[in-house]
């Protein structure tokens with residue numbers, strides 16, 4: 186079964202939707218910020234040509250059906266403040282990996298948690314009728330142990346830290362370990378159910 190198609194997701198403060206070429210001017214300053222890209226395995230973007238090259242690559246990956254690139258926007262203004270990607274989709278095992286970034290000006294306001302909650306609702310759990318559920322069975326994420334915010338976010342979302350792969354990545358001249366996080370659809374649904382049943 187393919188990934189559930191991208192449709193705009195609305196939360197109280199945000200709309201999370203598919204990326205378009207028109208978003209690149211707003212994605213450029215976010216990805217050009219060394220504080221944002223510090224723990225990411227690519228160099229900060231320098232110009233629109235970096236942004237365009239990124240989109241071309243993403244469009245190629247999306248065409249294969251194994252990747253979905255989302256942007257996080259302010260619901261009221263439409264301002265693009267972050268991005269999230271579902272990638273490395275393995276159809277047979279109904280699993281994929283999650284990546285994300287947020288403009289530094291918006292850190293620490295619960296916005297990525299809000300965006301990813303909507304995205305996980307969408308990607309893990311769509312009820313297609315009497316007892317049936319489609320969507321991913323498992324979502325994974327990797328985080329550098331030094332990336333406090335990302336590890337805290339994953340924990341807060343209910344991911345389980347399943348292990349640490351040693352010297353997994355070499356990027357920007359450094360080799361580093363990676364925490365592997367996993368979230369099962371059943372865990373997400375159970376947590377959502379508990380949340381909903383709170384008075």
Ligand SMILES: CC(C)(COP(=O)(O)OP(=O)(O)OC[C@H]1O[C@@H](n2cnc3c(N)ncnc32)[C@H](O)[C@@H]1OP(=O)(O)O)[C@@H](O)C(=O)NCCC(=O)NCCS
Pocket residue numbers: 220221222224225285286287288291292293294295296297298299327328329332333334335337338339341
């Ligand atoms: C990781 C990142 C997306 C978090 O975005 P954010 O919108 O600031 O996160 P939120 O405000 O939704 O925080 C979610 C939870 O994580 C915790 N958290 C966030 N930043 C934290 C920090 N610096 N230290 C400790 N905990 C932190 C929050 O306390 C929050 O828990 P709470 O809801 O119980 O308060 C953001 O820091 C970022 O874009 N970093 C650069 C890109 C990056 O590293 N991406 C991930 C690569 S693996």
